[in-house]
Amino acid sequence: MRRLLVLGAFCVVIAGCGPLSRSELTRGVETLSAVAAESQLVADGVAQDRTRSTYARVQARTLADDAAHEAEKLADATVEPGFEKQRDRAVVLAGRLDDTVGSLETYPGDERVGANVHDELMSIADDLDRLTQRLGQAG
Amino acid sequence: MKVVLRIALGIIAAIGGFVDIGDLVFNTQAGAQFGYTLMWAVPIGVVGIGVYAEMSGRVAAVTKRPVFDVIRMRMGLSSGLVVLVASLFVNLLTLSAEIGGVAIVLQLFFDAPFTLFALLGALGLITIIWFTPFEGIERLFGYGGLTLFVFVAAALHEQPDWHAVGHGVVPEAPSSTLYWYFAVGLIAAALMPYEVYFYSSGGVEEGWTPKDLLVNRLNAIVGYGIGGVLSLGLMVAAAQLFEPAGVEPDHLGTVALLAQIPYGETGLVLALLGMLFAIGGAAVDASFAAAYSIAQFAGWEWGKYRRPSGAPRFTCAWLLFFALGLAILMTGIDPLDLTEYSVVLSVVALPLTYLPVLLIARDRTFMGDYANGQIARVLGWLYFVILVVVALAAIPLLLATNAGGG
C-alpha cells in the first residue's frame, strides 16, 4: 500500500515536470495579455483622473508582480524544441509589461504617466497578440 | 407599521449580507470567461439557499433547534462528529479567505502591508462582535453591503444585450470542463452552508416563534432573492467590461474596476466599501457559524445574547477560529486560492447538513402543523438531489480544471 502511494506521488510530481509544451506557452502568453488588458483599464483611470491613487498603486503593484512572476516562470522553463524564440520573446514582453505597469505604481496620480502607460500597454498587447498568432501557426 | 418596518429592515440586511468573497470572485470570473452563458447557475444557487434557509429558520422558530442541534439529534454522535469536523474544516478555510479579503480591500484603500491589515482587520471585527449586540452586527454589515448595488447599476449603465442575457438563463449544451466547474462554483458560492448555520442560530438568538414564520419566509425568499440580483449584476458587468477586453479577474481589486469604469472614483469607493462590509460580515458569520456548530453539537451554552461571560466556551470557540484563520493567512497562501477551495469543498459537505434539516422540517412529530407543505416538500427533495449531484461533481471538476486555472 505504501509503495503504491509513493509511486502515485511520484507520478503526480513528474507530471508537472518536463518541457513546456506549445499550449502551456500559449497559456502563459494569454495570461500576459490578460494582465496587459487589466493594466490598461487601471492606466485609463489614472489618465482620466477617475480613480484613487492608492487603489491604482496597489493594483499596479499586483499586476506588475504577475508579469514578473510569469517572466520568471517562462525563463526558468525548458520548452519543446522549436519554441525557444517564442519563449524568449514572451520573457522580453513580460519584462516590458512589468516595467511599464511599474511606472504606474511609482506615479499613480500622474495623468500624463497614465496616458503614456496606456499607449505603451496597447503596443505590448499588440505584440503579445502577434506572438499568440505565431504560436498558433507554428508546429 | 413598526412591525412592517422591522421586517423590512431585516430583509434589507439579508440582501446586503448575501454576498461574500466567493460570490465576488466566482461571479466576476464567470462573466469575464463565459459572458452571460452561466447566468442560469445563479438562480439555482439562490433558490437553493432560500429553500435551505427557510426550512432551517422554520425548524429553529418552531422547535428552537438550530442546524447543528438537528444534526446531533438526527445523526447521533459518530456520524454527527464526522459532519462537524468536515463543516469546521470548510468553515475555517472560508473564514480565513474572508479575513484575507478584508485585508486586501483595506490595502486598496490605504496601501500598507497585507499582514498588518489581516491582523488589524481581524482585531477590528473581533472588537465589533464583542461590543455590538447581535441585531446591530447584522444591520451594520447588511446595510454596508448594500453599496454593492453599484455593480448592478454598472451592469445596467453599460446597456447589456438583453437578448444575450436572456439566452444565458438557459444552460448551454456541454461546452467545456471549465464551464461546468464554474457552474458548480456559482451554485456553491450562493449556497454556502455557514450562512445557514448562522441564520438558523440567529433565529434562536432573536427568540423566533411560529409568529415569526412570515419574517423567516420573507428573509429567505425576498432577502436572498434580491441578494442574488447582486451576484447577477457582477456577472453581467464582467461580461460587458471584462470579457471583450480579455481581462482575467484573478485579484479581488479587479472586481472594483467594474464600478470604477462607468462611475469613476465614486463608483470605486462605493464598490470597495460594499466589498469591505460584505466580506467583513461574512467573516463574522463564518466565525460564529463555527462556534455555533461546536457549541450546539456539544450542548454548551451559546449565543451572542448571553454576553461573553455568559457563554465562555462559545466565546473561546469563535475567538480561536479567528486566530486559526489568521494563522492560515500568515502562511502566505493567496486568499483567492483559499476562496476557491472553500467554496468547492463547502458544497461537497453540504448534503450531509442539508438532509437532517430536511428530515426534521417534514417530521410532524417535531413540527406539528408547521411541517413541510407541498411546495417545500417538492423543492426540499429536488434540491437534495441537485446538491448530491453538485457535491459528486465538485472535486473531479476542481482537479480536472486545476481549480479553475484551466
Add this chain to the structure above:
Amino acid sequence: MDDRFDLVYRLLDEQIVDVDGRRCGRVDDIELVGAPGEPLRIGGLLTGRGTYAARIPRPFRGLARTLFGADVRGATVQRVPWPEVEDVRATVSLYGRAVDLALGRDDRELQRPFQRLPGG
C-alpha cells in the same frame, strides 16, 4: 411527559437545560439499571466528552479516548439522576440548577476571566 417514548430518538443526544434555562450539556449516554429478567429502568443520564469513546466505532476508540478523554465520573462525565429530570420535550429540562448538579463546570470556570474584561 408522554408515557412512552423512544429512548434513542427522543432522549439520546438531546440538549439538557436547567431550571434557569441554561444549556448544560447533552444526553451523551443513558444509564439503564435492572438485573437480567427484571424490568429495565433509566437510572440516570450521562453527559460529557468522556462518553464519546464508547459510542464511536471500535477502530477509532483509541483516537477518541486521546482526543476527548476517558470516562472519568465527576471529571469528563457527569451523571444526572433520572428523578432530576422534569420533562423531555424539545429539550431535557431539569428541576434543579446546573451548578447544583455539577453540570457546565467548564463554563463557570471560564466565566471569571471574561467578566473582568470590558463588555464581558
